[in-house]
Amino acid sequence: MAWRMIRHRNSGAFFSSSLIGSLGGLIGLGGAEFRLPVLVGAxxxxxxxxxxLNKAISLVVVSSAMLFRSHAIQFSTLWSASAxxxxxxxxxLIGAWWAAGYMQRLSARWLNRIILLLLLTLAVLMLSEAFFPLRTVGQPLLDNPWLLRLAGVVAGLGIGAVAAVLGVAGGELLIPTGVLLFGLDIKLAGSxxxxxxxxxxxxxxxxxxxxSAFTVLSQERGLLWAMVVGSIAGSALGSQILGIVPAHALMIGLGGILLLSAYKVFSHAH
Known part of the structure; x- marks a missing residue:
């Protein structure tokens, strides 16, 4: 009976992570903001x-998505945006290091509150991107190159901190930053x-x-591997349909799901 329950749990983990992992290949998101409510709630x-656990899986999604997306956004094109x-x-990098250390000192109650606030903010940001057009491609927000670099560092600090707190890749913030601040094409911004x-x-x-919570990687080994394999399969699928699914329609659906799941799970978490 216990073995059957474990198999059912791992099957659910594989299926859910496949759907979420497809976001990595399709949009350039790690999908961890959707995976986090699933891990906690389901x-x-x-x-x-x-x-x-979310961060470990996100590492796999991001790595595989970069590889699978290379047919559409080649590495030479990505190198052109290396600056x-x-x-x-x-x-x-600084934001991620600081936030990860700070989080370990927070109580579970405050951690849940912070995560709820961040997830709701990301949901609103996704819905805003869907309904309001982004800045013209190729036109940076700031003309002064030094101010542009400074703005990039400041944006990176905040994005790195959010990524560490949620265990996410940060694509929901990085993609709009690439498009709005630096004037990148949205597909290149995803890579x-x-x-x-x-x-x-x-x-x-x-x-x-x-x-001490790092031991979850060994305690939940079965769940971890089921989600890793599902994430790789999903990112491969997402990369194959890159450019077919309308981005604005996807953003509306994802924003709504994130808004609902974040509130449902973390507003009631103890």
Missing amino acids: FGVPTLEAVI VVFNLLAGS VSLAVSLPTMIVGFLRYRQA
């Missing part, structure tokens, strides 16, 4: 442990998002190794 993983990648990384997310998440992940 699988009963405590919040801090869920964040650490933007390094600009954002200058802030995001830039993945390139910034990967080292940022590694820094936050290494920081969490000091926490």
Whole structure:
């Protein structure tokens, strides 16, 4: 009976992570903001442990999505935006290191409140992107290159901190930053998002190794591997339909789901 329950749980983990992982290949998101409510609400993983588990899975999604998306956004094209990648990384690595250390000192109640607020903010941001057009491609927000670099570092600090707190890749913030602040094409901004997310998440992940909750990776090994395999399959599928699914329609659906799931799970979490 116990074995059957474990198999059912892992099957659910594989299916849900496949759907969420497809966002990595399709949009350039790690999908972790959707995975976090699933881990806490559906699988009963405590919040801090869920964040650490979420970050480990997000690393797989981002790595595989970068590889699978290379047929549409080649690495040579991504390299042309390397200045933007390094600009954002200058802030995001510091933000991720600080936030991951600070989170370990928070009580579960305050951690849930902060995560609820961040998830609701991300949901509103997604819905805003769907209904309001982004800035003209190729036109940076600031004409002064030094002010533009400074704005990139500041944006990176905030994005890195959010990524560490939620265990997310940060694409919901990185993609609009790439388009609005630096004037990138939205598909290229998705790949830039993945390139910034990967080292940022590694820094936050290494920081969490000091926490006792890090043992969740061995305690939930079956759940972890089911979601890892599902995430790889999903990111491969998402990359194949890149450009087919209308981005604004997807953003509306995802924003609504995130708004509902975040409120339902974290507003009632103890």
